[in-house]
Amino acid sequence: MVNVTVLQWALITCIVLLSFIFLIILYLILKRWLQKQREQYIEAYFNKYLDVWHDYLLNGNKSVSFNTSHRKEYNNFLAIDRIFSHYVTTVHNEDVKIRISQYAEVHFKKEYRAMLYDNNWGNRMNALYRIFHFNLAFLVDDVCKLLQKKRYKNVEEYTLMLKIMAKYDETLVVSHLLKPKLPLNEYHYKHIVFYLPEQFYKMLTQYFEDMPYSLKISFLEYFTYKPSMDEKMLEFYEAQLHSDDPEIRIRVLKAISKFGLISNIEKYEPFKTSMLWEERMLYTRIVTKADLQFAVEQLRQLICDSSWWVRKGAAYSLFHLKSGPQILQQIIDEGNDPFAVQAAQEILKVD
Amino acid sequence: MDISTIAIAIHAFFGKFIMFYMIIIITVYSSMLIFAFFHIRRDIKVDKLFSAEESLEMIYSKPVSILVPAYNEELGVIDTVHSLMTLHYPLFEIIVINDGSKDNTLQVTIDHFKMEPVERTIKVDLQTNEIVGLYQSTIHPNIILIDKVNGGKADALNAGINVARFPYFCSIDGDSILDKTSLLRVMKPIVSSDGEVIAAGGSVRIANGADVQLGTVLKTTVPNKPIVIMQIIEYFRAFYMGRIALSKYNLVLIISGAFSVFSKKWVVDAGGYSTKTIGEDMELVVKLHRLIYDKKSKKRIAFVPDPVCWTEAPDDIKGLRTQRRRWHQGLFGSLMLHRGMLFNPKYKRIGFISLPYFWIIEFFGPMIELLGYFYILISLLVGNIYFDSIVIMTGLFLIYSTFLSVCSILLEAWSTTNYPRWRDIGKLLLFSLTETFWFRPMTILFRLEGIFYYLTKREVWGSLERKGLSKQKEMPDE
Numbered sequence: 001m002v003n004v005t006v007l008q009w010a011l012i013t014c015i016v017l018l019s020f021i022f023l024i025i026l027y028l029i030l031k032r033w034l035q036k037q038r039e040q041y042i043e044a045y046f047n048k049y050l051d052v053w054h055d056y057l058l059n060g061n062k063s064v065s066f067n068t069s070h071r072k073e074y075n076n077f078l079a080i081d082r083i084f085s086h087y088v089t090t091v092h093n094e095d096v097k098i099r100i101s102q103y104a105e106v107h108f109k110k111e112y113r114a115m116l117y118d119n120n121w122g123n124r125m126n127a128l129y130r131i132f133h134f135n136l137a138f139l140v141d142d143v144c145k146l147l148q149k150k151r152y153k154n155v156e157e158y159t160l161m162l163k164i165m166a167k168y169d170e171t172l173v174v175s176h177l178l179k180p181k182l183p184l185n186e187y188h189y190k191h192i193v194f195y196l197p198e199q200f201y202k203m204l205t206q207y208f209e210d211m212p213y214s215l216k217i218s219f220l221e222y223f224t225y226k227p228s229m230d231e232k233m234l235e236f237y238e239a240q241l242h243s244d245d246p247e248i249r250i251r252v253l254k255a256i257s258k259f260g261l262i263s264n265i266e267k268y269e270p271f272k273t274s275m276l277w278e279e280r281m282l283y284t285r286i287v288t289k290a291d292l293q294f295a296v297e298q299l300r301q302l303i304c305d306s307s308w309w310v311r312k313g314a315a316y317s318l319f320h321l322k323s324g325p326q327i328l329q330q331i332i333d334e335g336n337d338p339f340a341v342q343a344a345q346e347i348l349k350v351d
Numbered sequence: 352m353d354i355s356t357i358a359i360a361i362h363a364f365f366g367k368f369i370m371f372y373m374i375i376i377i378t379v380y381s382s383m384l385i386f387a388f389f390h391i392r393r394d395i396k397v398d399k400l401f402s403a404e405e406s407l408e409m410i411y412s413k414p415v416s417i418l419v420p421a422y423n424e425e426l427g428v429i430d431t432v433h434s435l436m437t438l439h440y441p442l443f444e445i446i447v448i449n450d451g452s453k454d455n456t457l458q459v460t461i462d463h464f465k466m467e468p469v470e471r472t473i474k475v476d477l478q479t480n481e482i483v484g485l486y487q488s489t490i491h492p493n494i495i496l497i498d499k500v501n502g503g504k505a506d507a508l509n510a511g512i513n514v515a516r517f518p519y520f521c522s523i524d525g526d527s528i529l530d531k532t533s534l535l536r537v538m539k540p541i542v543s544s545d546g547e548v549i550a551a552g553g554s555v556r557i558a559n560g561a562d563v564q565l566g567t568v569l570k571t572t573v574p575n576k577p578i579v580i581m582q583i584i585e586y587f588r589a590f591y592m593g594r595i596a597l598s599k600y601n602l603v604l605i606i607s608g609a610f611s612v613f614s615k616k617w618v619v620d621a622g623g624y625s626t627k628t629i630g631e632d633m634e635l636v637v638k639l640h641r642l643i644y645d646k647k648s649k650k651r652i653a654f655v656p657d658p659v660c661w662t663e664a665p666d667d668i669k670g671l672r673t674q675r676r677r678w679h680q681g682l683f684g685s686l687m688l689h690r691g692m693l694f695n696p697k698y699k700r701i702g703f704i705s706l707p708y709f710w711i712i713e714f715f716g717p718m719i720e721l722l723g724y725f726y727i728l729i730s731l732l733v734g735n736i737y738f739d740s741i742v743i744m745t746g747l748f749l750i751y752s753t754f755l756s757v758c759s760i761l762l763e764a765w766s767t768t769n770y771p772r773w774r775d776i777g778k779l780l781l782f783s784l785t786e787t788f789w790f791r792p793m794t795i796l797f798r799l800e801g802i803f804y805y806l807t808k809r810e811v812w813g814s815l816e817r818k819g820l821s822k823q824k825e826m827p828d829e
Contacts, residue, residue, distance in 0.1 A: 007740055010747045017747075017754045024757050025776060032770035089404055122396025129401035185545045190411060214545075308474050346472050 038075060045079040053083050057096045077111050081130075088133045101135040109138060116142055121153050128160040132167065140168045147172075150181060159188040166195040177215055178207060189218035198226065205236045220251040229259040238267055246276055253282035265290035272298060277307035284313035288321060296327060303344065304337040315343040362729065369723045370744075376712060377751060383596040384758055390595050391656060395765045399657070403532040406539055407441060413542055414442040415534060415612065416515030418522050420507035422450045425459045427526030427663070432464070434528040434567060436491065440535055444493045447525075448511045451501025456525075464488040466496055477509040477623035485514070504608075505624035505631035512615060512623060521612045522632075528558065528568055528661040529610065536658035537612050544651070549614040550639060551653045552606025554590040554766075557583050558661035568661050573775040578671055580782045581790040582664045587759035591656055591766060598654035602705040604640070604685075606652065608632030610660030617642065617650070628688060630681020637689045640701045656766050672797045679801030682714055687805075717798040724792060749787050756783035 055061045084100045104112060115127035116139060131139045143164050152158040158181065165173045173192065184192075193201070193215070201222060211219065220240065223229055229237075240252045253271065256262060271283040280302065287298045295317075302314035318324045328344040335341055406412055417435055421428050428447065435445050449457045460466065466486035473482070480502035488494040499510050508522055519541065521534060537553040560574030573580060597603045611632070618624075621638045624631045636652060643650045665671045686709060693710065695702040730741050760779055764770045771779070782790075 007743050010743050014743070014747050014750050017750045021750070021754055021757050021780075024761050025780065028761060028764060028770055028776055029773050031764070032773060032776075035770050085398070085400055089400060120396055121393060126396065126398045126401070129398060129405075133401060133404075185543075187411065187543045187545055191405070308472070312472075342472050346470060349470050 038078065041075045042079040042082065045076065046083075050083070053080075057083075057087050057099050058091070058093070060095070060099065077108060080108075084130075084134055097135050101137065104130075104134055104136055105138045112136060112139060113142065116146075121157065124153075125157060125160065128157065128164065132160065132164050137168060140164065144169070144172060147176075152182075155182045155184065155188060158182045159184065159191055162192045163195055166192045170196050170200045174204070174207075177204075178210060178212070180212070184212075184214060186214045186217050189215045190221065193218050193222055194225070198228065202233060205233075208236075217247060217251055220248065220255060223255045224251075224258050229261055231263075234259065234261055234263060238263060241267060246279070250276070250278050250282065253279060253286065257282050257285040260289065262286060262289045265294065272302065277305075277310055280305060280307065280310045281313040284310060284317045288317050292322060295321060300327070300331065303331060303340040308339075311339055311343040312347075315347040318344075319347050362726075362733070365722065365726050366730075369719065369726055372719050373723075373748060376716075379708070379712060380592065380755060383592050384755065386596040386599065387592050387656075387762055388758070390599070391591070391762050391765045394657070395768065399532070399536075399768075403439070403535045406535050406542060407439060411542060412441045412535075412538065413519050414444075414517040415440065415538065416511070416517045416520040416615075417443055417445045417534075418508055418511035418515065418520050419445065419447045419525055420450055420504050420511065420522070421447055421452065421456050421460075421525035422501070422504070422507070423452045423454045423456060424525035425452070425454045425456045428456055428460055429463050430563060431523070431525055431527055432460070432494065435523075436494075437531055437567065438529060438534050439531050440538075442517075443521075443534065444495060444516060446495045446497060446511045446514055448497045448499065448507040450499060450503070450507040457496075457498055460496055461486060464494055464496075465490045466494075469495075471514070473513050475513050476619040477513055479506050479510040479513065482510055482514075503626055503631075505626045505628075508631070509623045509626075512618060515615060518615055519612055520615050520618075521610070522608060523660065524609045524662060526663050527555075527609050528563065530568070530659045530661075533610070533658035533660060534612075537610070537655050540653040540655060541612065541614075546614070547649065547651055548653045549617045549643075549650045550606060550611065550636065551655055552594070552603070552611040553654075553658035553660055554594075554656050555586060555607050555609045555660045555662050557586055557664040559664055559666055561661065563661075573771070573778045574666075575778075576666050577782060578668065578790075579664055579666050580778055581786060582671075584756045584759070584779055584783050584786070586664075587763050588755055590654075591759050591762035592755065594654040595656055597705065597708075598652075600700060600704075601651045601653075602700055602708075603652050603654050604636055604701075604705055604709055605633045606636055606654060607660070609662050610658075613639075625688070628681060628684035629677050630683075630685045633681060634685040634688060637685055637692070637701075640705075641689065641692060641698070644698050644701070656762075659767070668793070671794070672800070675794050675797035676801040676804060679714075679717070679798035680805045681801075682709070683802055683805040686710060686714060717795040720791065721795050721799070724795075745787075749784070752786060753780070753783045756780075756786075 052063055055063060084104070087096050088100065112127055112130060115123050116131070118124055118127070127139075128143070130136060131143060143161050146152065147161050147165065152161060162173055162176050165176075173196070177189070177192065196204070201219075204219070208216065208219070220237070223233065223237070234256070237252050237256055240248055243249055243252075249271075253268075262268065265287065268283060268286050271279045272287075274280050274283075284299060284302050287295045289295075290298075299314045299318045299321075303311050303318065305311050305314065315328065318327055321327070325348060328348055331344045332341050332348075419428070419431060419435070424431075432445060432447065447460055449460065466488050469485055469487040471485055473485075480500040482497055482499045484498040486496040486498070488496075495514065497507075497510055497514055499507065502510075511522075512520060519538070521537070523529065533553060537551050540548045540551050556571075557579060558568055558571065559576070559579045560572055561568050562570040573583060594603055594605075608631070613635075617639060618635065621635065621642045623635075625634045625638070628634050639652060642648075665674050686706070689706075692698045692702050693706045698706075727741055727745060757780065760771065760776065
């Protein structure tokens with residue numbers, strides 16, 4: 001027979017667990033009821049005022065019913081906030097954002113500020129998302145103060161704050177970029193750097209050597225997605241081609257291949273025989289910027305490369321040159337290298 | 352010493368052994384629960400719309416090839432592909448792999464997506480059965496169809512990996528449906544870690560009885576079939592409790608084959624999916640862990656509770672039996688294939704925590720539970736002196752199991768920010784109370800059958816009858 005004390009403990013545990021089960025079920029039922037009430041309210045609000053909001057946000061028209069649509073009730077705030085979130089993520093129109101921002105500043109300053117200073121991390125993140133997406137400039141000073149006081153719980157919150165500052169006051173971001181208070185990786189840096197104004201970004205190149213490695217990588221990627229290179233920036237990028245780090249060289253080549261601009265093809269020739277297939281592949285893109293005859297000659301060699309990716313890249317670049325399809329057909333007819341023939345055949349059939 | 356004394360001693364020994372095992376189970380599950388509680392609670396208020404939006408830009412994401420192995424999936428494959436087409440993701444391709452289906456999977460897919468044969472040079476990183484044809488959709492060029500000689504799910508996935516153009520691939524079952532932002536969310540740990548995470552899995556939910564239109568789950572409800580209700584509870588416990596805790600410490604050995612993302616490079620280096628075992632999804636993950644340690648790398652494998660994949664669960668005993676037998680057979684196969692890692696100092700946490708957990712709790716669990724049932728039966732037959740204690744202890748474990756189920760329902764509600772209807776709570780609670788009396792003994796037998804199949808080397812996938820998740824609408828008479 002099991003010890004009586006053990007049985008007593010087992011009984012007590014049963015009672016405690018049953019109590020927890022009961023409380024959790026009660027909690028679920030209550031939350032469901034509250035959620036349903038809120039959703040019904042919001043749905044009713046949408047049915048009544050969605051058209052009004054649509055007219056205001058897209059056309060700037062404030063109808064009579066517009067003034068009755070923002071009575072100060074919390075559920076109203078939730079409904080309107082949801083409308084704002086929907087429009088900001090589905091309609092890419094600066095006027096919409098301006099109207100949202102103006103409206104929020106007049107009517108919901110207190111609510112969004114309370115969200116930003118909430119103890120709950122999730123609520124603070126939601127506030128930061130809204131400051132960023134709704135352009136709530138009136139809260140940027142608050143974000144700045146929180147940054148200075150290190151009032152962030154983790155790297156996600158920290159990154160979002162820096163992203164906001166990059167958009168509104170980039171000078172404050174520099175020290176955090178160069179000496180971040182929390183470890184930032186490439187992904188985090190990209191989120192911040194991508195929102196820096198282009199002029200400021202160019203100014204930052206003087207700090208390149210002092211940048212943490214992850215920042216260097218993200219920094220170089222900038223012009224891959226914003227192809228508005230000028231000669232000075234091209235000079236900066238081409239200077240990095242001599243880096244010992246292959247990742248840096250690859251990022252540079254990738255950005256330059258998107259520019260449509262090079263200074264001198266001789267700087268890139270060493271990459272034709274690089275040990276790394278990535279560099280050879282990127283060379284197949286860059287060489288198209290050189291003299292046509294030279295480009296064709298280089299690509300005809302690279303279409304026989306040992307790497308599938310390089311061959312494919314060479315075939316693709318050849319196809320897009322003047323008389324490219326004819327050159328590819330020639331390669332097929334000559335039949336000297338079966339891999340080259342295969343690469344040429346594939347690109348001619350697909351495109 | 353007479354026989355009765357020996358019998359009593361043996362009985363007492365088994366009683367203590369079962370008690371000791373149950374204490375281990377309770378300790379482990381309670382720890383996982385506490386961990387999952389804090390993890391999910393942290394994110395409960397975050398607006399998922401914006402957290403997904405910030406990953407939507409191309410610059411932050413990595414392109415993904417979605418592999419859909421399909422064997423006799425004519426009923427479900429179109430909905431699956433439709434749900435994939437509506438995914439919010441910057442750049443991806445969908446590769447359906449028809450693994451020598453005997454039904455009309457191939458023709459249905461070709462006709463519906465207006466596909467035509469294409470020539471493409473395939474880089475054969477992994478050996479597979481012959482690819483008979485390659486097709487591309489003329490209306491959606493990012494949909495590719497591979498027609499190949501039957502070779503099983505693992506072989507089909509390997510063929511898909513060979514054809515995949517992108518550095519990451521997502522494997523998804525042929526009858527599964529993803530939420531719009533599922534891919535964004537499951538890729539987030541991979542992208543935000545700068546590639547430190549090389550594989551990630553999302554949670555799987557049961558869609559039986561759900562309202563599915565054109566590949567989108569519009570409304571879910573807990574169906575009335577007891578077998579399905581029990582599986583819903585099981586899935587909640589498995590995904591919202593077990594895997595979250597394991598993931599934090601890089602101990603996950605299973606990320607569901609129904610919905611998971613992998614680095615193509617690492618999978619190719621690991622040799623791809625194994626065709627030698629039925630549990631190819633778990634075996635791949637174990638192999639990846641092995642490779643991580645062999646290369647002395649700091650890469651990780653993660654589980655993300657947030658993104659959701661909907662799948663069809665078996666709704667009859669025959670189907671459930673086939674599934675559970677296969678799962679346990681696969682588990683046994685994977686554990687045996689990598690038995691050299693168990694308690695091997697080279698594999699650190701995997702060797703000393705994760706693998707022992709899967710052996711002791713997941714693998715041996717059914718046997719010890721069966722022993723527990725026999726123990727209770729024998730104790731009751733022996734006489735009344737044991738009756739009170741048996742009732743109280745059985746009651747304790749029953750209530751504890753129900754407590755875990757209810758906590759999992761809560762975690763699921765927090766994770767999806769969608770609280771279940773009180774009717775659904777009632778159904779789930781009622782059936783979780785009955786689990787010990789019928790569902791668990793049944794699945795124990797099925798899992799033991801899986802062990803038997805493994806030991807007798809019977810590699811039979813069996814067939815699960817798919818009913819499809821879309822409701823068939825009746826056309827009005829003209």
